[in-house]
Amino acid sequence: METGKVTLVSAGPGDLDLLTLRAAKALASADVVLLDDLVNPEIVTLAPQARVIRVGKRGGCRSTPQAFIERLMQRYARRGLHVVRVKGGDALLFGRAGEELAALRRAGVSVEIVNGISSAFAAAAGLGMSLTHRDHCQGVTFVTAHLRDHSEPDWRALAATGMTLAIYMGMSRIDTLCATLGTALSNETPAAVVQWAGSAHERRVTGTLGNIATLARAAGLGSPAIILVGGAIGEAAAFGIDLAQASSDALRRSA
Amino acid sequence: METGKVTLVSAGPGDLDLLTLRAAKALASADVVLLDDLVNPEIVTLAPQARVIRVGKRGGCRSTPQAFIERLMQRYARRGLHVVRVKGGDALLFGRAGEELAALRRAGVSVEIVNGISSAFAAAAGLGMSLTHRDHCQGVTFVTAHLRDHSEPDWRALAATGMTLAIYMGMSRIDTLCATLGTALSNETPAAVVQWAGSAHERRVTGTLGNIATLARAAGLGSPAIILVGGAIGEAAAFGIDLAQASSDALRRSA
Incomplete structure (x- = not known):
């Protein structure tokens, strides 16, 4: 056989x-x-x-x-x-x-x-920016907010590393996790939420650690989504992501 | 035009x-x-x-x-x-x-x-294990050991997060970075080095934080390579990676 x-x-x-x-x-x-x-x-x-x-x-x-x-x-x-x-x-x-x-x-x-492309990479591509940028950080942490025992990751320890944070499965607790990160990072730290990254339904908002939860809720964004936090994310906002989105979406459709 | x-x-x-x-x-x-x-x-x-x-x-x-x-x-x-x-x-x-x-x-x-597949994902595939495992960690950090100003990442802060560490461009300083991590993590923490991950030339060794630098050098492994450290890496060793390597290589050739 x-x-x-x-x-x-x-x-x-x-x-x-x-x-x-x-x-x-x-x-x-x-x-x-x-x-x-x-x-x-x-x-x-x-x-x-x-x-x-x-x-x-x-x-x-x-x-x-x-x-x-x-x-x-x-x-x-x-x-x-x-x-x-x-x-x-x-x-x-x-x-x-x-x-x-x-x-x-x-x-x-x-x-x-x-192997395959993990959502945070697709989210960064949609935002038109790198997950790391040597002006801002030395790396990126991919972390799940959804733990088996319903506890939380140690957000302060994560913030202390200076890495870009790519948070999976965090939308149900975005308010509290942003607030906790805000005790260790400036509320002006760039942040973004990308729902359905890398799919035809992709939606995204950019803001700061202080306002991204409110902006994401106002835009109706929910799970599944990636929450990105860190200086490198500011590179997206600097270049008018709405234009990049239109361009990327048009290219995707024509591909 | x-x-x-x-x-x-x-x-x-x-x-x-x-x-x-x-x-x-x-x-x-x-x-x-x-x-x-x-x-x-x-x-x-x-x-x-x-x-x-x-x-x-x-x-x-x-x-x-x-x-x-x-x-x-x-x-x-x-x-x-x-x-x-x-x-x-x-x-x-x-x-x-x-x-x-x-x-x-x-x-x-x-x-x-x-987007594309980053080397650490290919390294994990070669080792036949997940970068994260809910028994061991809540995520993974991708960090470069090669900084523009020739300084070092804050290895102790990274170790304190409990994340799997996937270290890029670290082979030239593997001894010192393992020693520094060893001040915050047990020297028995599982570790691996994978050179040319995801290519026909892929080579890998598994060990612990305490011996991986020596093992990698003895095996002649150098750049470019990924250094992996964390409890999740132990899942590789538990299941006889040499067999997995032979199997994976055979499948790759036949693909």
Whole structure:
């Protein structure tokens, strides 16, 4: 019997042409596709011959337990099939990939990982700026505001590093996290919120740590969104992002 | 006269199939390609009709001043041409993209940004593990050890955040930076070095904060490489990375 395998494919932020060529190849050769939610459903057009199983864990009316997803992947791989497990963004960042990889390895299933574009990179591209800028910072921290035990990251320790902050899953507590960061950073620190970064629905506002929560709410921005904070973000505002947005959107449509 | 434009394309870590579909489309329609060093030179096969100009700033015997690169892009765009500026990894992380974007905007040249896979993501894929793991951390910091003023990042402040650390451009000072981190973190903290992540030449070692510098040197690993430090990195060692490497390499060759 032929040996099957699992390819863990990172689908990127939404637009299908932000998939890597390797991801597209994996999908084209897939027998079974397991699709997370928050992944652009049109991705199945790249795997026309595959059986598609939706296993989203949030949104919608059903949720698939993690253990069941892991058993499904093992079962199909053991039948000699090529299973492609699709997660949004880059699966190696906040994707709980570690748990699925561990389960597959324990089961002796061969697994390959294909990287993707994580939302914060797409958010920066939409804003027309770099996540780092040597005039402002030495790096960037990607942090989730959504912790398993409902605690908070140590915002003051993060602020003390001087890194750009790219905050995932923070919209439900944007007021309190900006207020906490404001105890360590100036309220004039540039900030931005980008919802649905890297997709056709992308929306964004720029402001400061002191007003970004209010601006995002006034603009109706909610989850899923990236909150960006740091001096480097000010480079976006300096060059009239509305123009950049129009230009980028036009280019995207014509691509 | 037709209006030209510049597309800033992130080439990812090396393997051409880690380019995004959008990057490949941009290259296919390029009239002029400006190629950074550290980019896989075979990328020019995706732009067969384009004039290719190599503008690497390190390695090799020549270097192209930044101002000259910026003038070249503007000149060709003003002739109505599609200029594709190619940088390694994701241009929005340590790519000095901000300076080129600012110059193009000042000149009124239309510019689009295409994201790519940054090396640390490829390094994690090679190690078969996630950059974050909710058992270990709340995020990851991408930091450069190479600062303009030859100072050091505040390693203790970074260690205090509990984030996974993905250190770029740190190989020339790996001994001192590991020693400094070791004053704030346990020397038993898992660590790894991945050279040429995401390329056919990828090489990696895993160890601890206390021994990774010695292990990397013994294995002959040098720049360009990513140094990874944090509890999440221990997930790699737990599952026999040598097997994962063999598997991943075989899959890459067969892709």
